């Protein structure tokens with residue numbers, strides 16, 4: 001089953017492969033379609049409706065479905081930390097423990113309950129262990145999952161930089177800090193890109209570590225899969241060798257995988273070969289979209305990345 005077919009299924013479009021698997025044919029989501037007239041390229045994700053609904057890239061498809069409220073409903077969660085849910089250090093500790101992160105682990109990573117914010121504070125350190133910034137992990141069920149200080153640019157940091165500088169093994173890229181913590185605890189060096197988009201600055205940081213082999217282990221959801229695809233293309237263009245890990249279906253992210261099984265899951269990585277995700281003429285548009293400057297399909301691009309503009313894919317990396 002092709003990844004595009006998987007992706008379509010996830011956004012509520014059921015299709016079949018035609019033209020020796022080159023294309024996927026489905027009922028058009030934009031009109032009352034009795035004879036499937038909606039075609040999607042299984043290589044690029046580009047789509048077209050032969051009944052006149054238009055066409056575009058896969059990201060444009062998702063955005064249009066979203067703007068027309070045709071995406072499968074997602075759960076609504078409160079977005080702003082407030083006083084309506086009383087949280088205490090004790091309930092936060094219990095929540096961490098349920099997720100397999102015990103007191104010792106929290107203290108190894110300097111993670112502490114911050115009663116002012118009502119979240120667990122995660123320190124971001126520099127090469128010498130000095131404080132560079134910080135993030136707060138909100139209790140379960142809240143979005144965004146992480147809060148960052150005003151002015152902090154997520155796209156300029158890789159977590160945990162203080163440990164990454166001495167990593168001797170190939171690095172796993174993950175979305176959130178707790179995913180990274182989990183992998184380090186399992187003995188695997190990991191870097192959180194603090195979102196799902198790898199920025200030019202982060203690519204420069206990765207290059208400065210001297211690692212040419214990277215493994216992508218983004219979240220097991222639609223945004224994570226689109227990000228894996230796009231990051232694969234970008235990082236390969238920058239000369240990295242990319243592997244990726246498909247998480248077992250029942251886990252949403254690597255942090256949900258029991259610590260004892262992490263090594264096993266990660267060992268089933270595969271070389272990421274990608275046939276090109278978006279037509280070249282849509283690429284600039286997509287990159288802007290992934291940075292959160294236009295589109296809103298990302299969950300994480302609420303703060304820093306929207307302000308970060310690189311002058312092109314080689315911008316700061318050159």
Ligand SMILES: [Zn+2]
Nearest residue numbers: 028031049053
């Ligand atoms: Zn149509």
